[in-house]
Amino acid sequence: MVIVGGGFAGLYAAKELGRAPVRVTLIDKRNFHLFQPLLYQVATGSLSPGEIAAPLRATLRDQRNTQVLMEEVTGIDAARRRLYLANAWIEYDSLILGTGAANSYFGNPWETVAPGLKSLEDATEMRQRILYAFEAAEKEPDSEIRRQWLTFVIVGGGPTGVELAGALGEIANETLRRDFRLIRPQEAQILLIDASPRILSSYAPELSDKAERFLMKLGVRTRTGVRVTSIDEQGLSFRGPDGVSNRIATRTVLWAAGVQASSFTLALAESTGARLDRAGRVQVEPDLTLKGHPEIFATGDMVTLTQDGQPVPGVCPAAMQMGRYAARRIVDRIKADRLNGRAASSPFRYHDKGSLAVIGRAAAVAQFGAVRMAGHFAWLAWLFIHIMYLVGFQNRVLVFIQWGFQYLTFSRGARLITGVQSPPASSSKSG
Amino acid sequence: MVIVGGGFAGLYAAKELGRAPVRVTLIDKRNFHLFQPLLYQVATGSLSPGEIAAPLRATLRDQRNTQVLMEEVTGIDAARRRLYLANAWIEYDSLILGTGAANSYFGNPWETVAPGLKSLEDATEMRQRILYAFEAAEKEPDSEIRRQWLTFVIVGGGPTGVELAGALGEIANETLRRDFRLIRPQEAQILLIDASPRILSSYAPELSDKAERFLMKLGVRTRTGVRVTSIDEQGLSFRGPDGVSNRIATRTVLWAAGVQASSFTLALAESTGARLDRAGRVQVEPDLTLKGHPEIFATGDMVTLTQDGQPVPGVCPAAMQMGRYAARRIVDRIKADRLNGRAASSPFRYHDKGSLAVIGRAAAVAQFGAVRMAGHFAWLAWLFIHIMYLVGFQNRVLVFIQWGFQYLTFSRGARLITGVQSPPASSSKSG
16 A cells, blocks of 8 residues: 655554555655644744654654655556656555645745745745845845845734744844844834734634734734735735735745645546645545545545534644544455455544644643633643654654753754855745 | 954954954854864764854854854955955955865866765755665666665765765664665665875874774775766766776765865955965965965965975864964054054964864774874764864754764664755756
């Protein structure tokens, strides 16, 4: 059997199959599993790329039934049960897909002016832009342009946008406070905007309020009910809830507003007749298989699925649960085949274990069912959970130490501007 | 006064001037100081870029007389005492230059096929190529091409080449040993070649022998007295000491053979009349100033200087000593000016504190004057000295922990292939 994608869905599926009597091939175009929830910490210089990534081969080294292949899957022929790679194809009997999501700009050409945050390259690009903006301000004689360099706009008030905005607030107010001679980083304007009536709209309203207050303390202003109409290298235009158009002059716009399924789902839909939603996500049966293709499971971010009238959210716990579920279904079928029986298939159920978003030092919001928390305790829960789920013992220790240092000193160790040839605003994306 | 370059020479000069009654501007095109002696550990996946780099602003934050400017110096007008930046110029009364060195291919167009190791981008590019070679071998059906992917040639048997070769030997024999299913990484051929009659030619001959034996244990073969005649994407041709031409079929050639001064020295020579040697290094007076320009000091790798008939080597301790010396000369002059006197100028003396090269786990060679060591004790000395000189307490702790893990488990935490779009052999350098 074949797994495509070494994200949370694919990796947890592979682990679940570690002792199953089946040969597993895990295909990913990268050689590592990425701990996406901490990507914003790379983008804001707290952590290094290596600390939130684990080599897939090393992670799965002891599963002797599992082979890792570093390849990009370019297409699928579901009738012949083949996956196409760059220069070869591979056959499968059953297939678990977890090809993930990419940034979505809702059809607008804003990718180069407003980088998103889905890959390690995205994160180092974002880090470069944030740090370079302060450097550019320091050497800019024109006060108007200096103000533009010191203005940061984050589009999207979900957890990623809130976490980015909070980290930016800490960078400006603490980390860089004494580093410059001509500018005062504390004067940076940080603006978080969102189309919904409140930030963290998937959380309880009182937690949105709390988060907004935490952000305000870090100098971050929020504007909600706002629609972005254009973004260019000198600024961002939007229409407010009152319908009035506005423009913010800024050199740095960060995108945390939307995702869409990776383009592989188009090939998948064509070959299987699966239906896609507006964001390119695949509609699956209650057991995560594709209609008419019980041998193909789709999991994680690439899937659209409704449960009790609510969409299952595109978060890591959902991806892990889907990956494990699909793997168990395959094991059940193998067992049933041996007994000449048929595997009973209870539908996938997403168990919401709660949501957490961190805003800054000792400031987080958390929602575990009816239990809602904000402040120190939520922050400790966040720390604990993220350290525990990080893949690789070495990464856990390193991240723990980095966070310890940061707590004590506000310093951010991985504050590097790499890969700059020209000012980022005019350079092409270089990874 | 102005310092150009935040390497060892420039940073130590800036630190020496921290309490001097003078305004200091340190200009670097990067925002960090790079601990170059550990660059090969980034290239071989042991350390992350952030762990061997320290943000210049943070390092010099408490020196209130010092300003850091992230700019590339593009030219100099020594008569008007001006440095040209991208869109501005800056005036100086005295100047310390430490613009460093770049890879030298002795006029051959081998830069894209045989990457060198001077910057963090070089290191991640090299890491990508090394790791990708094993991935490509794993999926290659043709046994001849597979062997080419598993053949690594390192050109240059100085400390960098020896350390790279040793680390590659450990990667193949230990780190990746159980990670693949179709290839055996231990079968990788690693070849270290050098034009001199022995590797580590600046060390005592018995240490060269020791190093060669350490390398052999890690599966690295050495060939000396060898001249490279061509390198392309399928292999490397060379002429042996017997004059016979040979070719090695390989997909990965790493360059550690030569450096030349950065191209800034050309502009410097034109403006000041300073003479350059074949590697573009500036000839300086015994007090490190340029002839006819007592206000300009040149330090570090960019300088050629003879002491007691021997060239001062282009190593970090020499750069630190030169940077400090130049800074002290400037302080002396300020003091002398106040007293209406003239500063006595004793010439610069390089104090050779010894040389160390590490080959692998508990295997290093060291030479401290007449004392020569090989093995465990030299390795411990190497560890201790490198940890101590790393800039930034946080980096020291992180590197110490990474090395501890690696010692215990042979794992290398930063084993990421980032920035790959196509197989590296055919892609352009992307940083």
